[in-house]
Amino acid sequence: DVKVTQSSRYLVKRTGEKVFLECVQDMDHENMFWYRQDPGLGLRLIYFSYDVKMKEKGDIPEGYSVSREKKERFSLILESASTNQTSMYLCASSFNSPNEKLFFGSGTQLSVL
Amino acid sequence: EDKVVQSPLSLVVHEGDTVTLNCSYEVTNFRSLLWYKQEKKAPTFLFMLTSSGIEKKSGRLSSILDKKELFSILNITATQTGDSAIYLCAVEAYGGFKTIFGAGTRLFVKA
Numbered sequence: 001d002v003k004v005t006q007s008s009r010y011l012v013k014r015t016g017e018k019v020f021l022e023c024v025q026d027m028d029h030e031n032m033f034w035y036r037q038d039p040g041l042g043l044r045l046i047y048f049s050y051d052v053k054m055k056e057k058g059d060i061p062e063g064y065s066v067s068r069e070k071k072e073r074f075s076l077i078l079e080s081a082s083t084n085q086t087s088m089y090l091c092a093s094s095f096n097s098p099n100e101k102l103f104f105g106s107g108t109q110l111s112v113l
Numbered sequence: 114e115d116k117v118v119q120s121p122l123s124l125v126v127h128e129g130d131t132v133t134l135n136c137s138y139e140v141t142n143f144r145s146l147l148w149y150k151q152e153k154k155a156p157t158f159l160f161m162l163t164s165s166g167i168e169k170k171s172g173r174l175s176s177i178l179d180k181k182e183l184f185s186i187l188n189i190t191a192t193q194t195g196d197s198a199i200y201l202c203a204v205e206a207y208g209g210f211k212t213i214f215g216a217g218t219r220l221f222v223k224a
Contacts, residue, residue, distance in 0.1 A: 042215050102212065106153070
């Protein structure tokens with residue numbers, strides 16, 4: 001089975017802190033994604049990557065950056081966390097071919113105080 | 114602007130009931146529609162639909178797509194408490210890695 005692992009299930013940070021969310025997948029997927037999930041808004045794409053060192057902005061990239069130094073690992077960085085970044089963050093991965101479904105990690109619930 | 118709208122947003126039923134979840138979309142360059150089930154945290158894949166009128170079925174769950182009317186339904190028959198979850202509808206478009214998600218339908222099945 002494909003496994004997408006997010007390093008933390010719950011995180012509590014203070015405003016202004018730098019936050020790293022890590023995601024690792026074990027299926028050699030080319031594509032990796034970071035979403036945030038908020039009630040009533042569904043999943044919104046923050047950034048995605050289709051190859052090592054490649055990244056593309058999603059719909060809501062402001063306040064976030066990403067890093068993909070190795071194929072299996074995709075990191076989401078909040079340079080200076082703010083309270084409006086309190087959310088559930090979901091990582092996903094997929095093969096780079098048409099009609100490929102996403103495999104999701106278990107999510108990280110981030111609270112910024 | 115591309116959008117995916119799910120209804121209802123939440124639903125409470127009794128075990129044994131049959132439910133229908135709705136998903137309508139307005140997406141340029143539609144490629145496929147997917148349904149996911151999210152129980153605790155990680156959404157898991159249920160169905161992918163690309164052609165109109167062809168029902169996909171898995172046990173008590175089934176889904177169908179209407180590309181003319183731009184909607185899909187997910188049916189669950191003889192619901193069980195284990196069906197309690199958020200059901201997400203997503204549409205993939207050609208021309209990139211764009212997947213647009215709906216807000217989800219939260220289903221609660223009472224014993």
